[in-house]
Amino acid sequence: MNWDAGLPLLIVATSLFSGLMIFFLSEKHVVARTTLNLGGAVFKLVLVGVMIWGVFHGHHYEARLPLLPGLDLLLRADAESMLFVVLSSGLWLVTTIYAIGYLEGSPHRSRFFGFFSLCVTATVGVALAGNLITFVLFYELLTLSTYPLIVHRETEVARRAGRTYLIYTITGGALLLVGTVWLYSMTGTLEFAHRGFVAGLLDTHRVSLIVVFVLLVAGLGVKAALVPLHGWLPQAMVAPAPVSALLHAVAVVKAGAFGIVRVVDDVYGVEATTKLGVSGPLAALAAVTIIYGSLRALFQDDLKRRLAFSTVSQVSYIVLGIAIIGPIATTGGLVHLVHQGVMKITLFFCAGNLAETLGIHKVSEMNGVGRRMPWTMAAFTIGALGMIGVPPLAGFVTKWYLGVGALDAGQEWVVYILAGSSLLNAGYFLPVLYAVWFKPAPDSWPDERSFGRFETSWALLAPPVVTALLTLAVGLLASAPFSPLQWARFITTLEYMP
């Protein structure tokens, strides 16, 4: 096996290996477990760095394992996968550090970190999948490895959330599978290609192609939490905060959104998607989701629930950008994959810190907390402002590109959606920020714990600060080479330019 085939495998295997090893560690082996966790995460990041360097220098990374005659498991590094791989492996490292701090002293940590690593393995697999069946494989693995994380607390509520999650995702997986097989029985190939691989069937199999598109998007829409398939996401917030971060920012919803990107760009191709007339309904669905999620978020007092509905709304920006069909909007959608990740993970880290340090779970309990935990709340503020779309933060870049892209594609209605959504975002974040910074603090917090020198333990504090800085950086440095924006533009070029 040569290096170009080995590297994608190795990137997937680092977390798989450390995950499997962790299962066999007893609870007491904290050092060994932490070493494996961080070692795996850092090593993976290094390998991803090598891969970026390689892709830049014209290496073609591709690993094949025959699955069935004519059908391979295919891991391949292309422009889109690099975007998602960098996001997931980078945020994984941050989340791992956070989770180590968060779960310190709690039971079943070996099980937790084992599945945690499997979850990231699956996500990286989703990112690197070079064809639809490989995508399906890792997509299902993601379902299976997140379930134990959601029910980790083993309470009745957690188990109910886990059950809901499974009902949604397994059904979604089944639809995705049917769509995939159906597509394969028509095309005889499933390999992702710029501009898709169904063009030859547009005249003969029009109805089938539309049905397959609906099946695929429905299957992926469950994880991407498109309305009305979003029901599992707010429930799943009972999971520990690092898991929420993983679900909302790194892995699950992203896998769904990324899958829709793949289907539109690399399975059907934008041309076929437009010709089949499915892009309009998809954009409409995304728009409905954006507004609906924001409206629901407005009325949640539980902080994590509010953030969850915010995710429902924000992830659909990605879908919207793709469905508008136009190079600029697509760039906006793709870049939001990264932007939403860093912003939302910051917010969830902060919510976790509030819960862990002060026992705060509700928005109504957050009065004046900015003075008690300035660093955390500063990070939170950056994340929230980014979500609203305040320049020069990450969210602004996204919304700018989406808006300009929509105008460019002649779909003015999208601008109204964006404006409405931004107003709603402001509606559910600004009151929180106001309460945090300007309202007087209560005499005592619900359940305060002392962590000595800092406002909370360093492992809990460093991750949100880092991701908040990232939120700032990707917005400020959007036009720098290798920024997510530039990368997204590069991908769009491949998709749209002749």
Place this chain on the structure above:
Amino acid sequence: MSAVLLYALTGAGLFTLGLYALIIHAHLLRKILAINVMGSGVFLILVALGGRTAGAVPDVVPHAMVITGIVVAVSATALALALVLRVQAATGRAELPEEPLE
């Protein structure tokens, strides 16, 4: 109608008669008897149709098959009878419960 066919048709009759009794009767001993009647029917068909050769010597292969079949049937019946006794000892009835135990 030749004697061969008469025997064979009788065998078919025995087979269906046994099947009827097997379904209708609840007592296990009757069920076992019914299965043996069915078996006799099958053996009768097997042997009788061997007599369709032109000469006086019948086809002996079915005869050997029937001997094998009989030994198998005897073995199964022996096991079944022993089981009936144990079922009766364990449940007090030589019948199968209406619904499978759950």
Place this chain on the structure above:
Amino acid sequence: MQQIPWEVMLILLPLAGAMACFLWPRRTLLFGLISALGVGGCVAGLGWRLLEQGAQRYAVGGWGAPLGIDLYADGLSLLMLIITALVGLGVSIYSIGYFERRQAILFWPLWLLLWSALNALFLSADIFNLYVTLELLGLAAVALVALAGGANALTAAMRYLLVNMLASLCYLLGVALLYHNFGSVDIAILAQRVEASPAVWAAMGLMSAGLLLKSALFPLHFWLPPAHASAPAPVSALLSALVVKASFYILLRLWLEIFPQTGAAPGQLLGVLGAAAVLWGGIQALRQTRLKLLIAYSTVAQLGYLFLAFPLGSSFAWKGSLYLLLSHALAKAAMFMAAGNILRFCGHDRIADLDRVAQRLPVTMIAFSVAGVSIVGLPPSGGFIGKWMLLEAALRAGQWWWVIPLILGGLLAAAYIFKVIGYAFTQAGVLRQTNKVPMSMEWAALALALAALLLGLVALWPLSLMEIGLPFGGSEVDAIQRAEQS
């Protein structure tokens, strides 16, 4: 030096092992394990020969069909033998820890006789000889169920025996009709001579009915759940993994060789019954409150999938069905073993009271979950490959409606598997009196479960074995695929 007749060895070795176990009850373990390993070696030997020389025919006694009995080994038989050897080895290791001495001295000879019967069945090319092997298999299976003792097991064994006897007689009557119509009981000769006639129709009906009864196809499955649930755990594993598959194998052979020109209607009927089995078995499994009954009903459902290939009839569909059969054998054996461990550990198998098994019996729980992945048909597992092939075959044949049972069955399976897993993740703190479970029992279950998973990653290898002797006819689908790609 002439060739070693591995076929004969495969039949005689476990037979000799059984006799040795019977004669020296104190040495059952030794003889049992030697036989298990020996059979593994013989399967490897036969496989090697088949790979080198193609399908093999062996005339017992040197007579040859139609006068004598032939043994025949092609890819289909080989895969059945391999899976039997794998599951058999797992069950053998598992039962070391499971049985106490008093039961062990009866279990080992019976199990080895059952193994011998299975091997003989998969190798036979003669429909009357198949009848004898079927009876040997059936009686050994009944005896093994009864080994558990107690009213439940005894009544289940009784029902099972009656069903077996009835089914065998139906089959034998079919054999009689075929023999007297065409003058042979050799499958290959019959395949050449057979032509549509009332006797062939009657024979097909009778033999199929008998074999369907033994394969527990809905609605003829009524005997299976009590028998498989009340047997000792290793026996449940054998019954669900292998014994029901044996009669399915014969049915498959008959449909492929002797009754191929029977038209579409019977195939469609079997497909409908299979779909009904998938749904009914899944719903029933979901309703169960006891773990072993849940797994037994899951077998009813999973057997239904196998029959979905009959209406499709393409070689790709047959292979998919066979692939599901193989992975189900491994996964279900692992699952019953895991259930046996839980039963031993907790002293009961009520699903609602599986307090904290996930923490206290982790290896078993992992085995159960991994096997569950294959049962549900999630990737990467053998179950997924099999389902994929059936889905693809159905869509290619334009019979898209078979997709519905395939998908709904998977969802139902996910529901009942995760019902069990969900109960294992509880905080119930009640520590009841628990029994120790030997390591060998836990790891045997895990090994088989992992094998089912592995089957999802090495599909090309079993699929290429299926080509030996072309038991499923030419690979027309592959040809189409190649044509499309070029």
Place this chain on the structure above:
Amino acid sequence: MRSAGRRWHYLLFRWALMLLLLAVAVGLGYALLSLPQQAVGLSEQVSANMATSGVQNPVTAVLLNFRGYDTLLEMAVLLVALLGVWSLGSAEVHRKIDPEPVLSLLVGGLAPMMILMAGYLLWAGTNTPGGAFQAGSVLAAAGILLLLSSKRFPVRLMGWPLRVVLLLGLGTFAAVGMTLLFVSGGFLQYPSSLAGAFILFIEAAATLSIGVTLAALFLGGRPQAGPYR
């Protein structure tokens, strides 16, 4: 009311079943009638190969030579049935009753006769109807008579000697088959000069086994002695 309704259902079920089975019977009869009037089956091949079979009785030739493998498996079926019965529990203790003098006398006279008869049937099987199964059944009948008349077999014979005899038929058959594999290169492939001797040898062993197995089956459980107790 309810029981009347049930009864009505039952009757309906019976009639429906009867009609269904009638249809099955008619179909079966039609299938039988449609078979060719004349059929030689395998009789020509059997007679053509009788000379090399080692026996004169064609049924025995089929059973132990042409299709001897079936018979080998069938011996295994007997063994399985026995093991099945043994796995149910131990045999019930015979009630201690004194057999009536007439029965005692009859058995005392009949049993040796029957054993002799079994020996004759075995020998005759090589050229006239008869053979191991017939002989074994008679032997079993003798054994059952002895059991019924409360004749107790010595406990020391209930252990391994019993098991040896039970295995004798199957063991001999399999061993001969294997030996022939090395001698003549084929499983159960008799050299035609020695076929008769081999067959008689197997049949003798099988007769003993069949007789004892059937009698042991009659006991309905494990013997009261030995490791299987």
